[in-house]
Amino acid sequence: MSVDPMAYEAQFFGFTPQTCMLRIYLAFQDYLFEVMQVVEGVILKKLDKMPGCKISPSQVRKCTEQFLLFMKDRFDKLFGKMEEMLLQLVLSIPKNVLLPEDKVHEQFPYSPEQFQALQEEIRQLQLQCRAEAAAEQALRAELEEQKVVKAELEKILQWFDDLEKIFREQGIGSLQESLAFLTQSSKKLQVVLKEVEQKSEKLKLRDKLM
């Protein structure tokens, strides 16, 4: 015969029903004995006051024992019935009943495997978040580098633009044109110089002949 430990009931009441019934049994039994003791005491006292009484204390004791034995027997039987009724009707939690504090087990009936799977999923998500954070760092680092490089390149371009602006402002036009012009001019100059030289030679000769 297996004994139901009534652990779920104990969770609710704060004591096991059997303990409760035992406590009641012992208390009631004690009172029964106590009252009988008082009864016997009173009878003995009364007998004391009665002169010439032939009843001995041990006789009274026998009476008490007789009555008590009878009462104890009835008491046990009646208490047994009471205990059964109380355990069944009052101190038990029906099988289909879930205590409110355990609601989460009904809402989230996760087996150990499902629970582990959930934990694993979370671990993976954490890893992915970390990877994304690392990627963000790398991307932003490159953006910073690009800024520096762009600035340098733009400086160079600006230098070229400034140079060309200067040339234009000086009325020289494009550099190629200016260089070509210079080259032409110097060629022309050379031609003119040659002419001037020749002319001056001619002049010098004429002077000599005069």
Added chain:
Amino acid sequence: DGGAGPAVPAAPGRAQVFSTVVDTFLEKLVAAGSYQKFASCYHCFYKLQPQLTRSIYDQFVSQLQSSIKEEIQEIKSEGNLEGLFDSLDKIVEEAKDREEPAWRPSGIPEQDVQSALVPYLLKHRSYLRQVLREKEEENRKVAESVLAGRNKIVELQQLIQAHRQAWQ
């Protein structure tokens, strides 16, 4: 009583049943320990003092009853039994439509506590999913900027190259 309403007499609550069962026990006990029985056990004394016997018996009954009732009262108030009985009645009433046996502790606390953690884990998971989504979106945009930046740099380099050649 004015309301006709669907007044179905409710089944007695646990507190009521408890009181009734205890009272019945007491009644039957006292009935068993009847005056006849008492007198027959204490026959010698009864013969001498029948009236006294009756009075002692009455005291015995009243004393026993009051002791027992007092004890029950103490037990009820100590464990707040009436309150517990009422809550249990409510809980049972709310579960009246469900037929399958409910969850019971498995006896392995580490396993049972897992279900208590589940709601928090689920919240954590959805939070992580959201954070991940946002980060991925953000990074996508930054990656686009990075690519655009690279293109821009190539452009600038090409421009510079063009200028250089023009100066040759």
